[in-house]
Amino acid sequence: MNAPRFAAVVLPVPVSRSYIYQVPSGGGLTDRVVPGARVLVPLRRRSVVGIVTETATDPPSAAVDIKPISAAPDDAPALSPALLALGRWMSDYYGAPLGLSLRALLPGPLWSVARPAGPAPAAERLFVLTGNGVDSLLERERRFKRSPKRRAVYETVEALGGSAPVSHLVNQLRLPRNSLDALVQQGLARIERVPEMRDPFAGLSSPPPPSLTADQQAAVRGILATPVDMPVLLHGVTGSGKTLVYLHVLRHLVDSGKGAILLVPEIALTPQTVARVRGVFGDQVAVLHSGLSDGERADAWRALRRGERRVAVGPRSAVFAPVQQLGAIVVDEEHEPSYKQASAPRYHARDAAAMRAQLEGARLILGSATPSLETLDQAAQGRIVTFALPDRIGARPLPPVEVVDLRSTPRIPAAETGVIAWSEALDGAISGALERREQIILLLNRRGFATFVQCPACGNVPGCPQCAIALTVHQTPPALRCHYCGHEEPIPETCAMCGHVTQRLRGLGTQQLERFVGMRYPRARIARMDLDTTTSKWAHHHILDRVARGDVDILLGTQMIAKGLDFPNVTVVGVVDADTGLHFPDFRAGERTFQLVAQVAGRAGRGPRGGRVFVQTRAPEHHAIRAAAAHSVAQFAAAELPLRTPPQPPYPPRTGLVRFVIATDDHARTAELAEKVAAWLRRAARERLDGMLTVLGPAPCPLMRLKGKWRWHVLAKSTEPHVLGRVVRAWRAKAHRAVSVDRDPQSLL
Known part of the structure; x- marks a missing residue:
């Protein structure tokens, strides 16, 4: 008779421990309960899905009442040894409970049922x-x-x-x-x-890719000749054809029997992108993103796991796709902040991709026209090999950028524009492009109609009752809305504080810009693309398809129009207000502004007619604006890096950073707990870390109240990664629910 076996099972809950269960000898479970397998187990009075991390023949303690595993629904482990190791690394590096790290590795439906979700009908x-x-x-x-x-x-x-x-x-x-x-x-x-896999992209037209330019061919040869364990940065100007290079490298690997993952930012994951990938790999492509149904995501996951599809395309979470014989991971637009998950385990997909590539012996390729300073720093240290695409396809020049100083430049009178600052230069360029039947892109990185509503008599501004922020005015449909918690209320006709009848709208959003542009250029066909117009499943596709067909003259929107769009007839790009994020209380504010302006500028001049870019700003001398106007990453880095290097207060990439955010329902309790966190960190730095940790704070977060919680934060800095690792793992053991830990934070708001 075989000795009973026991399994350590991790559950997708925020606790730093595993649970021990017995493996029943019957029912075919013995062979299925192995590390990485999904199992259904009893927990109190309900059944939950967990992941087996270890098995053993010896029980942990004879006195423990050990319950049996109820079921093991899969023929093969849901997580490969490499993915299980990646989950452990994420838990250790980011200081997250292992259960939350493993939860990120599988599609949501596989945690809510005991069998692969959404069986296909055929x-x-x-x-x-x-x-x-x-x-x-x-x-x-x-x-x-x-x-x-x-x-x-x-x-x-x-x-x-x-x-x-x-x-x-x-x-x-x-x-x-x-x-x-x-x-x-x-x-x-x-x-x-x-x-049979349900494929929402099956009907897309997928033309074969064009031939490579000499620069692209050289980049492909160089990447393939680079040792597999050396990460690669493909640094190409906008319009240089980085995607074609990725696809040719991946085709070489897939032809040799390998699999591949192509990560793209969520807002750039358009049918246009999928069609280009399918033009090379046909029905070997599986697409993973949040716009798909649970069944469609489960189908794609199963097809990759079985090896029926060999190329996974998707946003952040696609880094965990169960691709067989993984040969390469590409992180397109690696600088994008959306690659960082906001909730635990708060992983960065670029760094998770690097670790997974290391674990599976795969190649890592990063790509961007505006690489992050962290990646540029790694390249400068020789840890990443860089290949450049310095020219656009067809040797077309980058569009000239005119920086429009709104403080002094001639503007259209306010009687015609209202609160919108509209320069004569941008106005004339748009009118000329419309006369020539060319297309225009206008960027304003602020949703809604107006930033807030204000009483002109007493100055009162309606704020969110759950967050320390003014409510944004929307007109479609009319309401005041909070973009953080979703609170909504009617637009007031009178002031709630003093009863004054007239209320004034302040600031500018994309809805108001759309109305103004429609009135200013009445014959123009206009499309708006922001979070409010793209909530339905295929909204991105429908808008961009209209632009591609020439049915839209002016495309306006938020940052989602700055990424990955390739429309040859766009000859004018206007940045309506480049200062919207420039002065945020965040050390990355300048970098984000530079990247956004440089990226949207790259949408112009991709066709034979060329193009021009107009950047409206009240800070024309700011180094982020000047570098974006020059299309120069090197110029920006040369100005920005000294601001993050001692004797200035150091920030990444000159130091590592961990942010502790304390949030409770009570302001005084939040402040008290923040003081305790800071004291714990300072004591650790003094007694156990040889002073290699610098602690800043505590202080209220810039967004001091969100979703009913009062928020303070404490920053911990160190140039030694192992020091920050010890700190986050030590705090993980304390498991305080009111404190969240964010290593390598992308925002300090």
């Missing part, structure tokens, strides 16, 4: 090699001596990982069906029926 036929007796070259020669076509088919499927849909082999690869049947009859393959 099934497709999968051709699977059995591997019977053809491992040796001599045996292969004997088996296929009289049938070279059959051998070619066998080795083609072998290169695809040993399995592929029959429809793909016959229709896309043009393999003879009789050869497939013969391999089945020989016992060298079998046909399996598997759920």
Whole structure:
């Protein structure tokens, strides 16, 4: 009789421990309960899904009442050894409970049910090699001596990982069906029926990619010649064709039987992007993003895990895609702050990609026209190899940028524009482009109609009752809304404080800009793209498809229009107010402004007609504005890095940073707890860390109240990564619910 086995199971909850369960000897569970497997276990009076992290034959204690595992729903572990190791690394590096780190690795539906979520309604036929007796070259020669076509088919499927849909082999690869049947009859393959994947992108037109330029060819050769364990930065100006380089490198790897992951920012994950990838890889592509249904995401996850699809495309969470035989991870627009998760485990997808590539022996490729200062610093230290694409495709020049000083430049009279600062230079450029039937992009990185409403008599500004922030005015539909907690209330007709009848709208948002532009250029066809117009599943696609067809003359919106759009007929780009984020109380404010302005400037002049960019600002001498106007990353870095280097207060990349955010319902309690956190950190620095930790604070957060919680923060800095690692792991053991830990924070608000 076999000795009973026990399993350590981690649950997706914020506690720093595992739970011990017994593995029942019957029911086929013995072989399924292995590290990485999903299991259904009892917890108090309910059943929950957990992940097995260890198994053993010895019980932890004879006195413990150990409950049995209820079920193990999967034929194979949901997490590979490499992904399980990645989850452990995330827990240790970011100081998050292991359960929360592992929760991030799987799609949500797999945590809420005990079987793979959303079974597809139909099934497709999968051709699977059995591997019977053809491992040796001599045996292969004997088996296929009289049938070279059959051998070619066998080795083609072998290169695809040993399995592929029959429809793909016959229709896309043009393999003879009789050869497939013969391999089945020989016992060298079998046909399996598997759920057919629901693919919302199946109807996209996917044209083949254009030929590479000489610069692109050199970049592809250089990347493939670089040792696999050396990360690569592809630094190309906007319009230089970085995506084509990625796709050619990935095609080389996929053709050799490897899999790949392409990460793109959520707002850049458009059908246009998917179509370009599918033009190279066909139906080998699985798309993962939040706009898909639970069933569609589960289908994509299963197809990747089974090896039926070899290329995963998606935003931040796609870094955990179960791609088989992973050969490369590409992080496009690596500077994007959206790669950082805001909730625990608060991982950065770029850094998680680097660790996963290291664990699986895969290549890491970072790409950007405006790389983060952290990545530039790594490259300067020789830890990343850089390949440059200095020119646009077709040798088209980067568009000239005119910095418009709103303090002194001639402007359209306020009687015609209201609160909108509208320079004569931008106005004339738009009018001229419309006359020539060219297209215009206008950026204003602020949603809503007006920033706030104010009483002109007493100065009262309606604020959110849950957050320390003014409510934003919206007109479609009319309401005051909080962009942080979602609170909504009617726009007041009279002041709640003094009863004054007239209320004034202050500030500018994309809704008001849309109304003004429609009145200023009445014949123009206008589309607005921001969070309010893109909530439905295919909203991005419909808007951008109209632009591509030429049905839109002016596209205006927030930062989502600054990324990845390629419309050759766009000849004018206007940044309506470049100062919206420039003066935030955050050390990255200048960097974010530079990247946003430089990126949106790159949308102009991609066609034969060229283009111009107008940047309206009241800070024309700011180094972020000047560098963006010059399209120069080097100029920005040369001005910004000294501001983060001693004798100035050091900030990343000159030091590592951890942010402790304390949030409770009571302001006094929050302040008291923040003092205790700071005291604990200072004591640790003094007694255990040899003074290698600098502690700043505590202080109220710039956004001092959010969602009903009062917020303070404490910053911990160190140039030694292991010091910050010790700090976050020590705090994890304390597990205080009111304190969140954010290592490498992307925002200090």
